[in-house]
Each structure stands twice: as structure tokens, then as C-alpha cells.
Amino acid sequence: MGGTIDVMSVDTGDIKRLLAYYQALGFDALPISLQAINNLMSDAHAEARGVNRKSLLEELRVHIGDCQRCKLAKHRANLVFGAGNPYARLMFIGEAPGKEEDLQGLPFVGDAGMLLTRLIIKMGMKREDVYIANIIKCRPPMNRDPEEDELSTCRKFIEKQIQIIRPQIIMTLGRIALQALMERPNLRITSARGRFLDYRGIPLMPTFHPAYLLRNPKDKILTWADAQKVMARIAPITSG
Ligand code: SF4
Secondary structure, eight states, X not given: XXXXXXXXXXXXXXXXXXXXXXXXXXXXXXXXXXXXXXHHHHHHHHHHTTOOHHHHHHHHHHHHOSOOSSGGGGGOSSOOOOEEOTTOSEEEEESOOOHHHHHHTOSSOSXXXXXXXXXXXXXTOOGGGSEEEESSXXXXXXXXXXXXXXXXXXXXXXXXXXXXXXXXXXXXXXXXXXXXXXTOTTOOHHHHTTSOEEETTEEEEEEOOHHHHHHOGGGHHHHHHHHXXXXXXXXXXXXX
16 A cells, blocks of 8 residues: 555556656656656566576676776775665765775765764664765865866766665765765855755755864754755655
8 A cells, every 4th residue: 555566567668758748737746757767667677587686786897997097006005895775765875985885895984974973863764775886986185176087987886886775865974975966066055955966867966075164063953954855755656
């Protein structure tokens, strides 16, 4: 009950035709896009074929290996691939590992990570429920901003992670993650945050980076407002 749909029992063409019909009538704010339906169907069929997201992530990690594809390789202690639930509904994407992350090989484990964990809990979830990763997998020296050649080389890995996990919603943390993922270098976090963007059919909510919030605690209330919009969008699906 409660409006859940068994996507394996419905015809893809029927869904596409129905959505196209509504869009032709001028409804431009459907709760789910054609791209998202396509993603859902291909996901369902992949699962039915036994394709396992955990295995796919492991294969991707093996493929990345001891990556030397950009100049950040020589600065890292550990490559920080990402961590969390391969079937996460919500994916957090930050910029790059910091000192603690580099030492431990895990994303968001320092003070900023603790703040992110508190946000996740406040949203009614646990860290193990979500997936957390960065655009850039190796720590830039002195925590400088990643450079364009590094972003363009590493970005394909986070794109693949998103493709495998296929979250219902992405939250980007900070300006760099937002600009890099959307490939829109002119996006400003202060004006973009709080409104959903579309990343290849997946709703994307930009918000502040937890490290910024540690320096500017008065803006925590804005990130909480962004998180509430995400919760409202996930809730009808999770309550199924
Ligand atoms: S930052 Fe990305 S592309 Fe560069 S070495 Fe690390 S994993 Fe490879």
C-alpha cells in the first residue's frame, strides 16, 4: 500500500508516454523526470540481472588502483575513495580530502566530518545509511583548491560512483564540489544553495561545506534548511 510501485512489473514505454503526456500539458515540475525513470528502470533491471553495486564499487576501486593520473598522487598518504552504503538514497559529495582524511584514507573524519555526522543524524539517518565521497580523491598540498587539470582528471571517478550508487538525491558540500560536478565554474554557493539543481536526472542540493560552517557557525541554520528540503523530498519515497 502507500503508493509503492514495483518497477519490474510496469512497462517502461508506458511510464515514458505518461510522463511525456503530462509534460506536454505543461506540467514542468513532475515529481520525477524521464531521465530519473530511465535510471530507475535500468537500475531495476541491473539488480534483476544480479549486478551488485558493492561489487561494482570494488571493481572501480581496483581500476583506480595506485592512481598516478594527476600530480596530486605524489602528495598523498592515502587515496580516499569514499565510504558508505552502496545502496544509499542520499549521497554527500565534498571537495577533496583534508589532513585527517589523507591519514586515515576515509572521507570526512576530522572536525568537519563530525559536523557532517551530526547533520546526518539530525536528518534521521546514520552515516552507514548514506554514501560520502569527494570529487578529488587525493589531498591537495596545504589544502589548496584543486586545479582544473586535477578536477578534470579525477572527476570521472565520482561520476562513476554516482552512476553505480544511483542515489535519489545528492547534496554537494561547498563551492568546488558544486562547480565541478555541475561543470559550471560560475555557480556561486551563496546564491545556488537551497534550490535543487538537476544532475543527470538526479536532484542535487548544494549546501555549504562543513569546514566553512565551523568557521561561520551562524550559517548552520541555512544548511539545516537545505537538509530539510532534502528530507522532504526523500520522505515520501522512504515512507512508501
Ligand atoms: S586525485 Fe584522482 S586522478 Fe589524481 S592521483 Fe588521485 S585518484 Fe588519481
